[in-house]
Amino acid sequence: MELKQESLAGTLESSDLFIRISPSDEPLEVVINSEVGHQFGDQIRAAVVETLEMLKVTKGIVIVEDKGALDCTIRARVHAAAMRAAGVTEVDWEALS
Amino acid sequence: MTLRRSMLFVPGSSAAMLSTAFIFKPDSVMFDLEDAVSLREKDAARLLVYRTLKMPLYDGIERVVRINPLSSPFGHDDLQAAVRGGADVIRLPKTNTADEVHELEAAVAEVERDCGREVGSTRLMAAIESASGVVNATSIATASPRIVGIALAGFDYVMDMQTTRGDGTELFYARCAVLHAARAAEIDAFDVVFPDLNDEEGFMKEVELIKRLGFNGKSLINPRQIELLHNAYAPTQEDVDYARRVVAAAEQAEADGLGVISLNGKMVDAPVVENAKRVLNRAAASGLRK
Numbered sequence: 419m420e421l422k423q424e425s426l427a428g429t430l431e432s433s434d435l436f437i438r439i440s441p442s443d444e445p446l447e448v449v450i451n452s453e454v455g456h457q458f459g460d461q462i463r464a465a466v467v468e469t470l471e472m473l474k475v476t477k478g479i480v481i482v483e484d485k486g487a488l489d490c491t492i493r494a495r496v497h498a499a500a501m502r503a504a505g506v507t508e509v510d511w512e513a514l515s
Numbered sequence: 516m517t518l519r520r521s522m523l524f525v526p527g528s529s530a531a532m533l534s535t536a537f538i539f540k541p542d543s544v545m546f547d548l549e550d551a552v553s554l555r556e557k558d559a560a561r562l563l564v565y566r567t568l569k570m571p572l573y574d575g576i577e578r579v580v581r582i583n584p585l586s587s588p589f590g591h592d593d594l595q596a597a598v599r600g601g602a603d604v605i606r607l608p609k610t611n612t613a614d615e616v617h618e619l620e621a622a623v624a625e626v627e628r629d630c631g632r633e634v635g636s637t638r639l640m641a642a643i644e645s646a647s648g649v650v651n652a653t654s655i656a657t658a659s660p661r662i663v664g665i666a667l668a669g670f671d672y673v674m675d676m677q678t679t680r681g682d683g684t685e686l687f688y689a690r691c692a693v694l695h696a697a698r699a700a701e702i703d704a705f706d707v708v709f710p711d712l713n714d715e716e717g718f719m720k721e722v723e724l725i726k727r728l729g730f731n732g733k734s735l736i737n738p739r740q741i742e743l744l745h746n747a748y749a750p751t752q753e754d755v756d757y758a759r760r761v762v763a764a765a766e767q768a769e770a771d772g773l774g775v776i777s778l779n780g781k782m783v784d785a786p787v788v789e790n791a792k793r794v795l796n797r798a799a800a801s802g803l804r805k
Contacts, residue, residue, distance in 0.1 A: 427559050434530035490566035491530040498559035509562070511595050515630060
């Protein structure tokens with residue numbers, strides 16, 4: 419999936435996260451700001467990276483403002499932001515399953 | 516006994532509510548992809564609901580997903596998320612005819628086959644939201660063996676009837692029609708949302724009415740209403756004591772080879788015995804009224 423434009427997903431509400439994803443010619447750069455980063459930073463980063471790998475996103479800048487989101491929320495928000503950035507409207511359900 | 520007293524609406528776009536609504540212990544939770552989600556958040560909400568369904572957060576709670584109408588640009592994508600996510604029930608909004616149920620049934624079966632889910636394992640629920648839907652309630656309720664319930668949705672219905680929500684008079688015919696359709700089809704019936712979150716007295720008055728009419732439960736938008744609703748539906752100790760005496764009398768009559776059941780000198784009809792058994796089953800499932 420090729421990122422074509424800057425896109426956003428999520429909110430800054432508790433239990434959610436806000437993600438900004440932008441195209442870049444450089445390898446993927448992921449910045450995570452989280453209230454629980456000292457405890458769950460590695461898991462949050464893993465969820466973000468795994469979701470982008472599943473979507474075959476290899477280049478771009480990703481900035482995450484986490485407000486204590488569950489793993490399912492992180493993956494859903496990253497997925498939505500990447501699809502918006504790539505201009506893709508159809509979910510590849512087979513890949514997701 | 517499957518209790519469907521409370522169906523809590525949870526907006527599919529709200530990560531906070533999707534992550535926490537299970538703590539309120541409704542009988543059913545309804546992840547809403549339709550009216551509660553703005554057009555620009557439909558894509559994200561669909562993914563959020565899919566991912567939430569995949570997590571074991573709602574064990575023991577029936578998970579219903581309200582999709583957009585299949586005639587909208589979103590309905591079929593919603594169905595992919597809901598069926599592949601493992602939703603127990605798909606709720607179809609604005610159901611006017613049995614054909615819409617048939618269309619949904621076919622679409623669900625196709626997704627089940629595509630994702631390897633057992634065909635027939637996804638159940639359906641139809642929401643009646645118009646005069647046409649009320650008139651066709653019986654054919655809708657009997658349209659598919661997958662249907663477990665029909666729900667009356669008040670806001671759209673009263674608009675279609677060119678009236679507004681009031682003391683319940685405006686809903687009387689629709690409630691009775693939907694309820695009769697459900698009973699004829701041997702499925703569950705759900706009453707409308709009570710809109711005034713601060714009017715506890717009004718809510719309880721409405722709960723007493725719909726319980727007396729025979730509804731299985733209500734759609735809810737406020738978690739605070741769950742405990743009130745469950746308690747109102749729970750049998751009292753007095754109900755249970757009487758039901759036990761009725762069942763004991765029926766068992767004694769059978770043991771004695773008597774065709775007529777008698778309790779305290781009065782004849783007890785078979786429907787009374789059936790109702791007593793239902794009360795005991797409900798008490799076992801829900802506990803007693805506090």
